[in-house]
Amino acid sequence: MPILQQFGSLTRRRLYYSVAEDGPLAPPAEAEKDAATTTAAPSETDPQAQAQSPQVATAPAEVDEARQELARHYARQRQMLSLINLGISAVVIVVLLFTGLNFALRDALGGVSAWSPVWGWQPLKITAYFGVLFAVSFVLGLPLGFYGGYTLPRRYGLSTQSLHGWLIDQVKELALSLAFEVVAVEALYALLAAAPLTWWLWAGGLALLVTVVLANLAPILILPLFYKLTPLPEGDVRERLLALAHQARTRVRGAYSMNMSARTTAANAMVMGLGNTRRIVLGDTLLDRYTPDEIEVVVAHELGHQVHRDIPKLIAVQTIVMLGGLYVVNVALHTVVSRVPGYHGLNDSATMPLIAAALGVFGLVTLPLVNGFSRWVEHQADVYALESTGKADAFIGAMTRLANQNLSELNPSSIVEFLLYNHPSIGKRLAYARRYAKAHHQEDAQQL
Numbered sequence: 001m002p003i004l005q006q007f008g009s010l011t012r013r014r015l016y017y018s019v020a021e022d023g024p025l026a027p028p029a030e031a032e033k034d035a036a037t038t039t040a041a042p043s044e045t046d047p048q049a050q051a052q053s054p055q056v057a058t059a060p061a062e063v064d065e066a067r068q069e070l071a072r073h074y075a076r077q078r079q080m081l082s083l084i085n086l087g088i089s090a091v092v093i094v095v096l097l098f099t100g101l102n103f104a105l106r107d108a109l110g111g112v113s114a115w116s117p118v119w120g121w122q123p124l125k126i127t128a129y130f131g132v133l134f135a136v137s138f139v140l141g142l143p144l145g146f147y148g149g150y151t152l153p154r155r156y157g158l159s160t161q162s163l164h165g166w167l168i169d170q171v172k173e174l175a176l177s178l179a180f181e182v183v184a185v186e187a188l189y190a191l192l193a194a195a196p197l198t199w200w201l202w203a204g205g206l207a208l209l210v211t212v213v214l215a216n217l218a219p220i221l222i223l224p225l226f227y228k229l230t231p232l233p234e235g236d237v238r239e240r241l242l243a244l245a246h247q248a249r250t251r252v253r254g255a256y257s258m259n260m261s262a263r264t265t266a267a268n269a270m271v272m273g274l275g276n277t278r279r280i281v282l283g284d285t286l287l288d289r290y291t292p293d294e295i296e297v298v299v300a301h302e303l304g305h306q307v308h309r310d311i312p313k314l315i316a317v318q319t320i321v322m323l324g325g326l327y328v329v330n331v332a333l334h335t336v337v338s339r340v341p342g343y344h345g346l347n348d349s350a351t352m353p354l355i356a357a358a359l360g361v362f363g364l365v366t367l368p369l370v371n372g373f374s375r376w377v378e379h380q381a382d383v384y385a386l387e388s389t390g391k392a393d394a395f396i397g398a399m400t401r402l403a404n405q406n407l408s409e410l411n412p413s414s415i416v417e418f419l420l421y422n423h424p425s426i427g428k429r430l431a432y433a434r435r436y437a438k439a440h441h442q443e444d445a446q447q448l
């Protein structure tokens with residue numbers, strides 16, 4: 001959904017941490033077949049391998065070079081799609097701003113009631129204008145959204161969803177974003193009307209409040225619209241998690257399994273929630289296929305986020321960045337509205353494309369900063385996982401399986417990693433774990 005991605009940034013925040021890059025990165029049903037045949041077949045012919053790995057699930061994971069080749073192609077295609085989307089947004093916004101189309105649209109909606117409850121804020125006009133932009137944005141984004149969201153993941157065997165199921169998800173997402181964004185845009189224009197000089201501070205404060213409430217409610221209100229969470233059953237994984245939490249002196253409010261397999265073949269695990277809804281969530285696609293030690297290090301990584309209080313940190317960083325963005329919008333609005341004829345004030349609906357442009361440019365410039373912060377936090381969670389379990393081999397096994405299963409590029413180009421990755425590349429995470437293992441073997445040897 002191109003043009004309005006910028007307004008989406010007002011409401012859509014990352015509210016959780018995961019163990020792997022998220023987004024539509026998932027692995028195939030076919031890949032599983034491949035894994036079963038390539039790992040199991042040699043063990044039938046090679047007695048040594050058979051002795052070492054009685055079952056596929058406990059066989060040491062190895063990087064699948066054929067899958068890496070596929071991962072590189074998949075990454076190129078998704079990056080190309082993002083660039084095209086960005087291009088479409090830029091063209092639409094430039095056309096709106098520089099051809100006077102933003103004024104023409106406002107004037108065309110002249111018949112909409114100018115009803116104003118307070119401060120000269122005209123909520124009906126704002127919603128009408130936003131509605132048109134939302135609809136245009138939806139239609140323009142449809143072909144690429146379908147290709148990138150449905151066709152491509154299916155072609156790479158990453159999606160397990162039927163077209164019907166995918167469409168239902170889209171309708172839910174559309175309804176959610178429309179509801180949140182209309183409220184956000186109305187709040188923005190009410191503040192612009194009421195406090196033309198300090199609106200951005202109020203808006204930042206409001207965004208912080210909404211983010212805290214959403215972070216708290218997301219796991220119990222929003223996530224269940226798409227996934228089913230079930231408490232981890234009594235057993236080995238739960239015991240290990242509780243032991244680790246005890247060791248960390250952290251209270252875990254809940255640990256859940258999530259039915260990711262209904263949509264994807266990819267694996268992931270995450271921590272989400274705030275306060276009384278804080279929880280660790282493990283994809284069933286991970287619980288099914290990883291060795292108990294590998295699941296333990298993944299859980300330790302998630303626990304690391306809780307011990308380090310990473311969700312409050314994330315909210316703080318996003319709020320600071322959002323304030324910066326709103327300030328840039330403030331400067332752009334005052335400059336343009338006072339110099340370009342045609343605007344009826346800051347709270348004129350015709351300023352919407354201008355706000356989108358300023359937020360979009362600011363978002364692009366700060367994306368690497370926010371991602372850099374995230375990569376640093378993720379690295380700390382990896383360090384925690386290695387130190388609290390001491391199981392570097394299991395960490396290496398889990399990362400290798402994730403790369404194979406999720407079609408993740410081990411070594412993306414540094415510029416792509418710098419701009420787009422919110423986790424260190426798996427190649428870097430593996431390298432760190434190997435250095436850690438080596439250092440600790442040396443320590444052990446010195447102690448002997």
Ligand SMILES: [Zn+2]
Pocket residue numbers: 017018019020301302305378381
């Ligand atoms: Zn993480």
